[in-house]
Amino acid sequence: MVSTGMKALTAGLKKAYPKATIYGEEIGKDMKYPAFIVRLIVDTLKKELGKRRRNDIEFQVVYITDTHKNADYQEEIPKIYMALEVVEYGGIKYRTKYLTAKIENRTLYITGELSTKLYRVPEVQEEIIQEARQNIKYKKG
Numbered sequence: 416m417v418s419t420g421m422k423a424l425t426a427g428l429k430k431a432y433p434k435a436t437i438y439g440e441e442i443g444k445d446m447k448y449p450a451f452i453v454r455l456i457v458d459t460l461k462k463e464l465g466k467r468r469r470n471d472i473e474f475q476v477v478y479i480t481d482t483h484k485n486a487d488y489q490e491e492i493p494k495i496y497m498a499l500e501v502v503e504y505g506g507i508k509y510r511t512k513y514l515t516a517k518i519e520n521r522t523l524y525i526t527g528e529l530s531t532k533l534y535r536v537p538e539v540q541e542e543i544i545q546e547a548r549q550n551i552k553y554k555k556g
Contacts, residue, residue, distance in 0.1 A: 420472045420529045423504035424453050424511075428476070431498035448481035456526070472529040483521035492516045495525055502529075 425437050428451050436447040440454060456473040463469055478495065480487055499511050514527040 419504055420509060421453060421455060423502040423509045424474060426504050427498045427502035431494060448479060450479050452477040470531040474527060474529060476525045478523040485518050488518045488523040
């Protein structure tokens with residue numbers, strides 16, 4: 416779930432900033448500007464009723480330009496918020512919440528939480544699990 420959530424964030428930023436380079440955890444020696452760095456902070460999987468689960472992902476997006484001016488970063492905050500509000504990957508929409516921005520050392524840091532819907536184990540997976548249980552019973556005896 417983490418990889419699809421992070422891919423959704425990347426897709427939302429790429430849609431709003433097609434000329435920007437988006438990096439993951441690792442950055443090469445030659446960084447191209449403007450650039451985003453998308454980082455995972457915390458991944459939480461919570462058990463709900465029955466087979467339901469809720470996945471909350473805390474993330475950080477770092478935005479860097481070649482001008483390094485605070486005024487440029489202040490102008491970009493609303494646009495980045497809009498790009499991250501609802502992101503989509505693989506036909507699944509994710510809503511972000513608790514977005515906060517901080518400009519420090521001529522860099523813009525945005526943190527937030529990506530919340531996924533409650534979901535169940537799909538019926539196809541349930542069938543595979545049942546089949547596997549039957550195969551284990553046959554092997555035992």
